[in-house]
Amino acid sequence: MLAVVGHRRLRLDLQLFAGEKTEKATPKKRQDARKKGQVAKSNEIPSAFIMLFSFLALMMFSGFFQDRITSFFTVAYTDYMKLEITSANITILFSQLAYQGTIMLLPIMLIALVVGIIGNYIQIGFLMTGEPLKMKLNKLNPIEGAKKIFAIRALVEFLKSILKFLVIGFVVCFTIWLERDTLLSLSSMPLENIYVYAARITVLIGLQIAVLLAFLSIFDYIYQRYEHEKSLRMSKQDIKDEHKKAEGDPLIKSKIREKQRRMAMQRMMQEVPNADVVITNPTHYAVALKYDKEQMEAPFVVAKGQDYVALKIKEAAQSSGVMTMENKQLARALYAQADIGDPIPDDLFQAVAEVLAYVYKVKGAG
Numbered sequence: 001m002l003a004v005v006g007h008r009r010l011r012l013d014l015q016l017f018a019g020e021k022t023e024k025a026t027p028k029k030r031q032d033a034r035k036k037g038q039v040a041k042s043n044e045i046p047s048a049f050i051m052l053f054s055f056l057a058l059m060m061f062s063g064f065f066q067d068r069i070t071s072f073f074t075v076a077y078t079d080y081m082k083l084e085i086t087s088a089n090i091t092i093l094f095s096q097l098a099y100q101g102t103i104m105l106l107p108i109m110l111i112a113l114v115v116g117i118i119g120n121y122i123q124i125g126f127l128m129t130g131e132p133l134k135m136k137l138n139k140l141n142p143i144e145g146a147k148k149i150f151a152i153r154a155l156v157e158f159l160k161s162i163l164k165f166l167v168i169g170f171v172v173c174f175t176i177w178l179e180r181d182t183l184l185s186l187s188s189m190p191l192e193n194i195y196v197y198a199a200r201i202t203v204l205i206g207l208q209i210a211v212l213l214a215f216l217s218i219f220d221y222i223y224q225r226y227e228h229e230k231s232l233r234m235s236k237q238d239i240k241d242e243h244k245k246a247e248g249d250p251l252i253k254s255k256i257r258e259k260q261r262r263m264a265m266q267r268m269m270q271e272v273p274n275a276d277v278v279i280t281n282p283t284h285y286a287v288a289l290k291y292d293k294e295q296m297e298a299p300f301v302v303a304k305g306q307d308y309v310a311l312k313i314k315e316a317a318q319s320s321g322v323m324t325m326e327n328k329q330l331a332r333a334l335y336a337q338a339d340i341g342d343p344i345p346d347d348l349f350q351a352v353a354e355v356l357a358y359v360y361k362v363k364g365a366g
Contacts, residue, residue, distance in 0.1 A: 046119030052210035273320035
């Protein structure tokens with residue numbers, strides 16, 4: 001009784017082990033996951049680098065932005081203030097303001113677009129799929145939603161958000177603390193100097209935050225890649241099932257091979273009546289030969305078989321009136337060295353020629 005229980009427990013343990021996802025994903029599994037949009041990607045990398053390059057652009061093209069902003073507010077508070085308020089003038093006013101604002105923000109928008117595309121391309125390459133947009137009813141399942149809320153990934157995302165908040169808060173507080181004396185004296189500065197200082201300190205804080213977030217995004221990408229690899233893991237049974245699907249079910253393949261063998265044998269047996277002679281072992285081997293001196297340089301094998309197949313070849317030869325000759329060594333050699341449809345080997349040509357000469361002599365005498 002204890003042995004039976006132990007055997008069942010061992011079998012159950014083996015089944016559980018076979019179901020554990022301990023194996024790396026196969027190339028096919030990775031390709032299928034990629035088609036579904038399941039790739040290792042960190043959303044932090046594009047956002048961090050967009051922020052970094054945007055502030056770098058603000059610093060590099062500070063003169064352009066200063067001239068545009070100055071012109072924007074100068075025209076707004078001088079020329080536009082004198083306009084008569086009518087529906088036509090208001091339409092023109094807002095159109096011009098929108099145009100000037102677009103021209104001012106266009107470089108930043110283009111940089112953000114290009115950096116965002118590059119940031120995603122570096123991680124996953126070129127990928128176009130609509131699979132994540134498909135409607136799936138299991139996404140509305142509250143139980144599955146609760147599992148995601150309390151999952152390890154959700155906890156990691158929460159800790160990541162807290163870390164980002166702390167980093168941004170530390171950078172802002174530390175920078176303001178260092179600039180506290182200057183900030184307290186802003187009230188005594190000219191308006192233009194206040195504007196220049198505010199722009200400088202804003203760009204400085206933005207660059208510091210962007211650099212730190214870019215550094216953190218690298219670790220986030222490593223984590224996302226780890227989670228992605230973990231989600232793609234397969235069990236030994238999964239790999240076996242995939243192999244069966246790729247190579248075909250062994251049972252079906254064996255049936256196909258059996259059908260192919262029957263068809264090949266049927267075609268071979270149809271050629272036996274056209275043979276000139278069947279050379280036998282006498283019981284184990286049978287090889288049917290055909291020779292047409294006007295069309296062939298040498299005799300060739302039209303059928304051959306061993307044991308049961310050899311018996312069928314001899315029966316077909318007898319029923320068709322094809323001469324059967326016993327020659328043990330020649331039958332073995334032909335069976336081993338020549339395939340169906342091949343000419344006989346050169347070293348057996350003399351022996352086969354003697355057999356065919358005897359066959360033609362008998363036929364001629366008949």
